[in-house]
Amino acid sequence: MATDYKIRVQNVTKEYDLFKTQSEKLRSFFAINRKPVPHFWSLMGISLEVKAGETLGLIGVNGSGKSTLSNIISGIIPQTTGVVDVKGDTSIIAIGAGLRGNLTGQENIRLKALMQGLTNEEIDGLMDDIVSFADIGDFLYQPVKSYSSGMKSRLGFSIAVHVNPDILIIDEALSVGDDTFYQKCLDKITEFKEEGKTIIFVSHSLKQVELMCDQVAWIHYGTLHEIGDTTKVVGDYRDFVKWFKGQSKKDKRKFQRSMKQNQKDFDIDQYQASVVEERKTADPTEKNVEAKVKKDFYGSVISEKMSAGSRILTVLTLALFVFFCWTNVSGHSIRQVISEPSSLVHPTDHIDTTGSLK
Numbered sequence: 184m185a186t187d188y189k190i191r192v193q194n195v196t197k198e199y200d201l202f203k204t205q206s207e208k209l210r211s212f213f214a215i216n217r218k219p220v221p222h223f224w225s226l227m228g229i230s231l232e233v234k235a236g237e238t239l240g241l242i243g244v245n246g247s248g249k250s251t252l253s254n255i256i257s258g259i260i261p262q263t264t265g266v267v268d269v270k271g272d273t274s275i276i277a278i279g280a281g282l283r284g285n286l287t288g289q290e291n292i293r294l295k296a297l298m299q300g301l302t303n304e305e306i307d308g309l310m311d312d313i314v315s316f317a318d319i320g321d322f323l324y325q326p327v328k329s330y331s332s333g334m335k336s337r338l339g340f341s342i343a344v345h346v347n348p349d350i351l352i353i354d355e356a357l358s359v360g361d362d363t364f365y366q367k368c369l370d371k372i373t374e375f376k377e378e379g380k381t382i383i384f385v386s387h388s389l390k391q392v393e394l395m396c397d398q399v400a401w402i403h404y405g406t407l408h409e410i411g412d413t414t415k416v417v418g419d420y421r422d423f424v425k426w427f428k429g430q431s432k433k434d435k436r437k438f439q440r441s442m443k444q445n446q447k448d449f450d451i452d453q454y455q456a457s458v459v460e461e462r463k464t465a466d467p468t469e470k471n472v473e474a475k476v477k478k479d480f481y482g483s484v485i486s487e488k489m490s491a492g493s494r495i496l497t498v499l500t501l502a503l504f505v506f507f508c509w510t511n512v513s514g515h516s517i518r519q520v521i522s523e524p525s526s527l528v529h530p531t532d533h534i535d536t537t538g539s540l541k
């Protein structure tokens with residue numbers, strides 16, 4: 184892979200456990216689930232690069248994994264395996280993300296800008312511009328949970344473009360605005376492109392994608408189906424959509440079911456083995472390929488489940504906590520309880536002159 188990238192995504196997968204109940208979820212966290220929980224692989228090994236100053240479009244049918252990928256790149260959710268490398272001292276703004284429903288529009292502006300590293304003085308200087316671009320009137324002082332999706336999008340977009348990020352991730356933000364706002368956003372994105380910023384643009388509007396993107400990635404049921412020149416990829420995707428629309432209802436359902444089944448049946452170990460094989464074929468002289476691939480897969484991810492070590496540590500901590508509480512209640516000293524454990528079940532029953540139990 185080349186080194187002049189701004190964003191590099193390598194062998195990224197995302198697994199979701201399809202829990203039926205909260206207790207099932209909790210048991211899985213402590214890794215004590217007896218019954219296997221069904222899995223769904225939203226991403227099944229995505230690798231791509233975005234150069235600095237490039238606008239990458241992400242297209243694909245509903246549920247194909249576009250938002251999952253853009254959320255992983257923006258750090259909103261962790262990947263299950265793989266490397267996500269965002270180069271340099273980079274700030275990312277994902278438009279739809281991070282607005283707190285209970286805070287007002289104005290409070291959200293401050294919060295998001297502070298999270299981007301701006302000072303209160305800088306935010307005061309930007310506030311009027313952000314408010315006037317978002318154009319949400321008196322709603323600025325209302326909790327964001329009372330906003331329509333269009334208003335949320337306007338506010339999110341306005342904050343994002345005013346805090347001057349290096350990388351802008353736009354996930355469907357333009358699909359909910361009216362025409363005037365849409366034009367304002369397009370102008371702003373063009374300005375960003377001219378300034379050489381990197382943009383990831385997720386959209387169902389192929390016209391918008393054609394207008395704005397330098398290259399396009401077609402995400403297809405969790406896989407990277409095609410990446411490259413905008414006209415070519417969008418053209419191929421249009422052909423697929425035309426083919427799909429030409430199918431009978433029954434065949435459409437059959438196709439979708441089989442694609443989803445693929446995502447349930449995905450085997451991460453098999454995928455890892457295929458990456459090892461690929462690397463060995465590409466460079467037969469490379470040493471320790473298995474260990475390197477394992478590091479690439481799991482080296483930069485935090486497990487969402489407890490390891491055996493953490494489980495033992497948690498159980499020990501809980502046992503110690505119960506022991507100390509019990510000792511305290513029994514009125515004996517720790518030394519007494521250790522030398523005579525049965526004293527735990529025979530609490531002291533007389534009180535000395537200071538009022539403490541003995």
Ligand SMILES: Nc1ncnc2c1ncn2[C@@H]1O[C@H](COP(=O)(O)OP(=O)(O)OP(=O)(O)O)[C@@H](O)[C@H]1O
Pocket residue numbers: 199200201223225243244245246247248249250251252
């Ligand atoms: N928290 C979750 N738990 C289980 N499955 C999830 C979760 N989040 C997303 N998914 C599944 O992952 C798949 C990809 O979802 P994602 O939102 O990334 O698709 P998308 O391409 O952005 O879709 P759309 O175009 O409709 O916005 C979908 O099948 C979705 O149901």
